[in-house]
Amino acid sequence: MNPIQKIIIFIDSQQMIGIDKDGNIICQFDVSTAAKGVGEQKGSFQTPRGLHRIRAKIGAEQPINTVFVARRPTGEIFDEALDTQFPNRDWILTRILWLCGEEPGVNRHGNVDTQRRYIYIHGTPDRVDMKIPGSHGCVRMKNEDLIKLFEMVKVGTKVEMIEKQQK
Numbered sequence: 001m002n003p004i005q006k007i008i009i010f011i012d013s014q015q016m017i018g019i020d021k022d023g024n025i026i027c028q029f030d031v032s033t034a035a036k037g038v039g040e041q042k043g044s045f046q047t048p049r050g051l052h053r054i055r056a057k058i059g060a061e062q063p064i065n066t067v068f069v070a071r072r073p074t075g076e077i078f079d080e081a082l083d084t085q086f087p088n089r090d091w092i093l094t095r096i097l098w099l100c101g102e103e104p105g106v107n108r109h110g111n112v113d114t115q116r117r118y119i120y121i122h123g124t125p126d127r128v129d130m131k132i133p134g135s136h137g138c139v140r141m142k143n144e145d146l147i148k149l150f151e152m153v154k155v156g157t158k159v160e161m162i163e164k165q166q167k
Helices: 080-085 143-152
Strands: 006-012 015-019 025-030 048-057 068-070 072-077 094-101 120-126 139-142 158-162
Touching: 015 048, 015 143, 025 139, 025 143, 080 143, 094 143
Parallel strands: 006 158, 120 139
Antiparallel strands: 006 015, 015 025, 048 094, 048 158, 068 072, 068 094, 094 120
């Protein structure tokens, strides 16, 4: 697989594309961003806009549906019984791509710092509908899609989150 040079997330259409070094779209995935829309403020539970980069890749070699808390595998594997036991848990599964803002005052430093807000691209239970905003600020993906993406990116890959796609 070609490595991705840049990821673009179109928040209005809940779509993600991966672009190679020649500017070609080499993958496309459905995603789910924040239920509360877009915004950069700490505590807003919104998805931040603008230019970011992947700060860290977490969870390589973990089994699909591995449960993460505070970026660490808990030893649990998500299943229906665990879901029933913890019905209100915001599940972070399989892999984590931790994002860092690149624009001081917009999504970096102070009360708008994407990294300090713990904004990730991460896996989610299969029951979660993609293309419907529902996260607490992160970008949710189907676990199988996230594993593919994880293998195609490296730390430092640029990520741009765009509120409205140009027609």
